[in-house]
Amino acid sequence: MTQMPDANLLESLRQRLGPKGFSGAPEDLSPWLTDWRGRITGKAAALLSPSSVEEVQAIVALASQAGVALVPQGGNSSMVAGATPPVDGSALLLSLRRMRAIRSLSGDDNVAVAEAGVILSDLHVAAEKIGRRFPLSLAAKGTATIGGLVSTNAGGTQVLRFGTMRSLVLGIEAVLPSGERFDGLSALRKDNRGYDLRQLLVGAEGTLGVVTAASLRLFPSAGSRAVAWVGLADPQDALTLLRRLEAATGESIESFEIVSQDALDLVLRHISGTRAPLGDRHRWHLLIEATAPEGAADPAETLTIALHEAVEAGLIEDATIAANETQAQSFWKLREDISEAERLDGGSAKHDVSVAVSAMPRFLDEGAQAVEQRFPGARVLAFGHLGDGNIHFNVRPPVGLDDKAWLASEGTGVSSFVHDLVGEAGGSLSAEHGIGQLKLADFARTIDPVRLAALRAIKQAIDPKGIMNPGKLIPPA
Amino acid sequence: MTQMPDANLLESLRQRLGPKGFSGAPEDLSPWLTDWRGRITGKAAALLSPSSVEEVQAIVALASQAGVALVPQGGNSSMVAGATPPVDGSALLLSLRRMRAIRSLSGDDNVAVAEAGVILSDLHVAAEKIGRRFPLSLAAKGTATIGGLVSTNAGGTQVLRFGTMRSLVLGIEAVLPSGERFDGLSALRKDNRGYDLRQLLVGAEGTLGVVTAASLRLFPSAGSRAVAWVGLADPQDALTLLRRLEAATGESIESFEIVSQDALDLVLRHISGTRAPLGDRHRWHLLIEATAPEGAADPAETLTIALHEAVEAGLIEDATIAANETQAQSFWKLREDISEAERLDGGSAKHDVSVAVSAMPRFLDEGAQAVEQRFPGARVLAFGHLGDGNIHFNVRPPVGLDDKAWLASEGTGVSSFVHDLVGEAGGSLSAEHGIGQLKLADFARTIDPVRLAALRAIKQAIDPKGIMNPGKLIPPA
Numbered sequence: 001m002t003q004m005p006d007a008n009l010l011e012s013l014r015q016r017l018g019p020k021g022f023s024g025a026p027e028d029l030s031p032w033l034t035d036w037r038g039r040i041t042g043k044a045a046a047l048l049s050p051s052s053v054e055e056v057q058a059i060v061a062l063a064s065q066a067g068v069a070l071v072p073q074g075g076n077s078s079m080v081a082g083a084t085p086p087v088d089g090s091a092l093l094l095s096l097r098r099m100r101a102i103r104s105l106s107g108d109d110n111v112a113v114a115e116a117g118v119i120l121s122d123l124h125v126a127a128e129k130i131g132r133r134f135p136l137s138l139a140a141k142g143t144a145t146i147g148g149l150v151s152t153n154a155g156g157t158q159v160l161r162f163g164t165m166r167s168l169v170l171g172i173e174a175v176l177p178s179g180e181r182f183d184g185l186s187a188l189r190k191d192n193r194g195y196d197l198r199q200l201l202v203g204a205e206g207t208l209g210v211v212t213a214a215s216l217r218l219f220p221s222a223g224s225r226a227v228a229w230v231g232l233a234d235p236q237d238a239l240t241l242l243r244r245l246e247a248a249t250g251e252s253i254e255s256f257e258i259v260s261q262d263a264l265d266l267v268l269r270h271i272s273g274t275r276a277p278l279g280d281r282h283r284w285h286l287l288i289e290a291t292a293p294e295g296a297a298d299p300a301e302t303l304t305i306a307l308h309e310a311v312e313a314g315l316i317e318d319a320t321i322a323a324n325e326t327q328a329q330s331f332w333k334l335r336e337d338i339s340e341a342e343r344l345d346g347g348s349a350k351h352d353v354s355v356a357v358s359a360m361p362r363f364l365d366e367g368a369q370a371v372e373q374r375f376p377g378a379r380v381l382a383f384g385h386l387g388d389g390n391i392h393f394n395v396r397p398p399v400g401l402d403d404k405a406w407l408a409s410e411g412t413g414v415s416s417f418v419h420d421l422v423g424e425a426g427g428s429l430s431a432e433h434g435i436g437q438l439k440l441a442d443f444a445r446t447i448d449p450v451r452l453a454a455l456r457a458i459k460q461a462i463d464p465k466g467i468m469n470p471g472k473l474i475p476p477a
Numbered sequence: 478m479t480q481m482p483d484a485n486l487l488e489s490l491r492q493r494l495g496p497k498g499f500s501g502a503p504e505d506l507s508p509w510l511t512d513w514r515g516r517i518t519g520k521a522a523a524l525l526s527p528s529s530v531e532e533v534q535a536i537v538a539l540a541s542q543a544g545v546a547l548v549p550q551g552g553n554s555s556m557v558a559g560a561t562p563p564v565d566g567s568a569l570l571l572s573l574r575r576m577r578a579i580r581s582l583s584g585d586d587n588v589a590v591a592e593a594g595v596i597l598s599d600l601h602v603a604a605e606k607i608g609r610r611f612p613l614s615l616a617a618k619g620t621a622t623i624g625g626l627v628s629t630n631a632g633g634t635q636v637l638r639f640g641t642m643r644s645l646v647l648g649i650e651a652v653l654p655s656g657e658r659f660d661g662l663s664a665l666r667k668d669n670r671g672y673d674l675r676q677l678l679v680g681a682e683g684t685l686g687v688v689t690a691a692s693l694r695l696f697p698s699a700g701s702r703a704v705a706w707v708g709l710a711d712p713q714d715a716l717t718l719l720r721r722l723e724a725a726t727g728e729s730i731e732s733f734e735i736v737s738q739d740a741l742d743l744v745l746r747h748i749s750g751t752r753a754p755l756g757d758r759h760r761w762h763l764l765i766e767a768t769a770p771e772g773a774a775d776p777a778e779t780l781t782i783a784l785h786e787a788v789e790a791g792l793i794e795d796a797t798i799a800a801n802e803t804q805a806q807s808f809w810k811l812r813e814d815i816s817e818a819e820r821l822d823g824g825s826a827k828h829d830v831s832v833a834v835s836a837m838p839r840f841l842d843e844g845a846q847a848v849e850q851r852f853p854g855a856r857v858l859a860f861g862h863l864g865d866g867n868i869h870f871n872v873r874p875p876v877g878l879d880d881k882a883w884l885a886s887e888g889t890g891v892s893s894f895v896h897d898l899v900g901e902a903g904g905s906l907s908a909e910h911g912i913g914q915l916k917l918a919d920f921a922r923t924i925d926p927v928r929l930a931a932l933r934a935i936k937q938a939i940d941p942k943g944i945m946n947p948g949k950l951i952p953p954a
Contacts, residue, residue: 106835107720108716108720108834108835109833109834109835110834111833152669153669153673155667155669159666159667163644164667166673166676167640167644176927176931180927180930181927182925182927182928182931183925183927184928186833186903186904186905187833188831188832188833188866188904188905188908189636189831189834189865189866189867190632190636190641190831190862190865190866190867190905190908190909191831191905191907191908192629192630192632192680192905192907192908192909192910192911192912193905193906193907193912193920193924194680194912194920194924194928194932194950194951195677195680195681195685195931195932195935196630196643196676196677196679196680197928197931197932199643199673199676199677200672200673200676200677200935202673203669203671203672203673204671204672208672220723220724239585243584243585246697246770247697247770247771247772247773248772248773249773251696251697251770293723293724294724295724295725296724296725296726354665354666354667354668355665356586356588356663356664356665357585357586357587357666358583358585358586385667388666388667389665389666389667390666390667426663427663427665428663428665428667428668428669428670429670430668430669430670431665431667431668431669432667432669433669434669435669435670435671443670443671447670447671448659448660450653450657450658450659450660451659451661451671451674453657454653454659454672454674454939455671455672455674457938457939458672458677458935458938458939460938461934461935461937461938462931462934462935473671474671
């Protein structure tokens with residue numbers, strides 16, 4: 001058990017951090033106490049905003065000495081309330097947002113060293129200035145920070161080709177629960193000196209220490225991109241198409257997103273200025289992006305030929321390629337605005353699940369049937385990263401019922417049911433969002449005891465006082 | 478401290494494993510007691526050869542109960558004596574070589590599930606049969622096993638494009654020191670349920686448990702490949718060339734190896750049937766391989782044009798592209814036989830070091846100078862994975878001295894000196910070979926205490942009795 005922060009601790013922190021780094025004012029704190037999805041509002045006696053790794057070390061050392069918990073926070077865009085403090089006010093909020101330096105950018109080494117508070121879209125812009133790209137992107141890119149993206153092993157729309165954050169992290173600097181600095185920033189491409197502590201910190205949700213900076217892989221800027229929209233009847237055919245496109249384009253496919261007709265309808269209804277890319281309705285739609293580096297052939301031609309052949313062969317029903325960048329962006333807008341359209345329509349019970357890539361078509365069919373049978377009238381809305389086997393498998397209230405009331409009474413049961421289905425299919429109840437607070441109960445209910453024991457042993461070994469982001473990720477004993 | 482194995486334990490193991498799984502006969506044991514490089518000969522009362530994960534569990538449970546240590550072993554091709562038992566006979570040898578099933582191979586999911594004892598080249602062949610490749614290769618591919626490759630986070634000649642074993646492992650099954658089975662085999666592309674125990678087991682050198690199987694990423698078979706040999710004066714120009722080739726060929730460069738003229742001379746002198754690919758002598762040589770998937774354009778043409786331009790621009794001195802597969806193999810033979818040629822010439826103090834990719838050209842120059850100044854007459858022989866910043870930076874005895882005597886008296890000092898140079902350059906004293914026994918002293922001398930404390934805490938948390946591969950990787954207190 002951690003201690004409540006007392007006046008002595010707060011005063012020491014205030015003195016150490018100064019007015020820019022310490023605030024106890026409710027108006028400074030309140031924007032950061034409620035999670036992104038508005039599900040949980042926590043409480044904290046102070047907002048700590050260090051501007052350097054030394055200040056983070058000082059904070060952690062003082063907190064450790066006092067046995068007081070810390071909740072690290074970046075852009076506060078966690079989908080699972082992973083950066084929201086506990087409601088009892090026992091923890092202090094540790095914001096990394098002032099640590100926003102890009103310490104270095106090298107085109108020779110293809111490495112960027114970014115501090116935890118750097119916003120993802122700022123890194124994108126900086127990399128492009130030297131002819132490089134950082135190929136991880138997601139809807140919250142204008143808010144999400146590098147520290148949070150590392151700590152949640154973020155995914156997004158380019159995982160198919162570039163992997164999750166885990167694949168893009170070469171080095172990490174972190175302050176461990178002792179207050180000591182772990183200097184693992186060195187961006188060596190190969191380094192076999194013992195357990196990979198960097199990989200342990202990726203996806204640890206701040207429970208093993210505070211990530212203060214990361215060395216990240218860069219790639220040559222894309223010279224050209226081709227964005228296609230496809231209509232088809234069967235997700236199984238979509239996977240066949242994916243394998244053909246990968247072979248035809250030399251592995252240049254980086255996004256392969258699926259959107260149900262229902263999801264598309266929702267966007268067309270609620271988001272102004274949107275229109276359907278294809279004339280007819282189709283059971284499923286695909287958004288496909290291929291890129292090629294500067295100097296290499298534009299992938300549009302190869303993609304056009306391959307999609308034409310797929311229509312001829314009856315594998316897909318229709319396809320179109322964006323004629324220009326504006327149209328490409330309008331295709332992406334249809335995909336990216338699904339969550340917003342869903343919210344405007346009344347909300348849903350959200351699930352971020354994965355199964356083996358080849359098992360997803362069957363899961364989409366049978367999972368939806370099972371949910372709609374168990375919860376009559378409920379409507380499954382599925383969309384996401386088919387190429388990774390990761391779908392946002394959301395469940396909307398029955399038509400005509402009060403959305404909020406239904407979600408309040410049925411939401412937990414629906415989610416447990418969906419997570420059990422995923423478990424039976426050998427999948428994960430958290431593909432990319434993490435566990436945080438919102439998935440902790442279902443995680444605790446379903447985790448293999450051998451794995452649970454190992455997680456707890458590691459947590460205990462690295463953070464024996466339990467001061468780092470308590471109540472997240474690790475099911476309590 | 479672990480216990481010596483007693484007669485009761487050996488009898489229990491003999492009964493549990495049967496005659497194929499248990500042997501105490503010296504003739505069965507002796508081939509496996511000396512490390513690959515012939516540096517250390519250990520001792521063990523029994524060779525345990527389980528054929529299933531259940532048998533591995535039974536072995537570990539019995540050993541744990543008795544407090545007796547186990548040394549997991551695959552192909553016994555460790556470069557650092559990582560699978561050689563201690564000389565005091567306190568540990569039992571646990572061979573995974575009978576667990577050689579490829580449990581599944583899926584072209585749809587691009588995943589192979591291979592047991593620990595599967596030999597790398599057997600996996601290559603199996604994958605090619607379904608039109609896929611497993612893109613990790615190294616000289617010991619006919620001996621090295623999947624379990625060992627996972628446990629050492631093996632590298633090889635295709636890391637530039639596909640990463641080390643860590644990037645290729647999707648799932649792991651392991652028996653933990655408790656005897657319990659960790660089932661992390663599920664090859665989900667995305668799974669954010671807590672600390673990544675799989676990544677913790679990769680490169681753990683068997684000190685946290687016994688890897689019994691792994692799910693591995695597959696890629697489309699290469700449809701065509703182009704292999705070039707280049708002569709040039711300056712490694713710095715080699716890196717400039719690499720970035721140009723990557724841009725021109727759409728990231729299809731997968732090997733970018735550097736060979737000094739000295740190393741080439743050694744091969745030409747000692748290995749029969751070899752000849753130099755280029756007419757003139759050059760300070761440095763490069764072996765470059767580009768591949769393209771089936772259906773995509775042969776990379777030879779693009780590579781030819783790019784190399785021609787590089788000669789015109791004075792970036793490189795000469796280049797040739799292998800005209801056929803036989804010639805391509807003869808180029809590769811020059812690279813792969815360097816170690817053998819070195820051995821035939823009298824041996825060397827071997828180092829497997831990495832620095833930042835962009836820092837390697839300078840390290841090659843200044844490092845060699847420093848060594849040759851400190852150890853007059855000693856000759857640096859450098860070759861390896863320039864594209865990864867990883868060089869085998871070996872030091873040969875002065876001409877005219879007794880090789881073995883010089884290595885015996887100076888070898889340790891030379892290695893410490895080289896490792897210190899690497900440390901000053903921000904690099905790693907083990908890029909791909911691991912720590913094992915042979916690098917343990919220098920690792921202990923140079924490791925950051927914060928990192929050391931974390932390694933020990935994790936080891937203690939997962940293997941509190943210290944029965945898993947003692948004396949390797951983790952510096953003793």
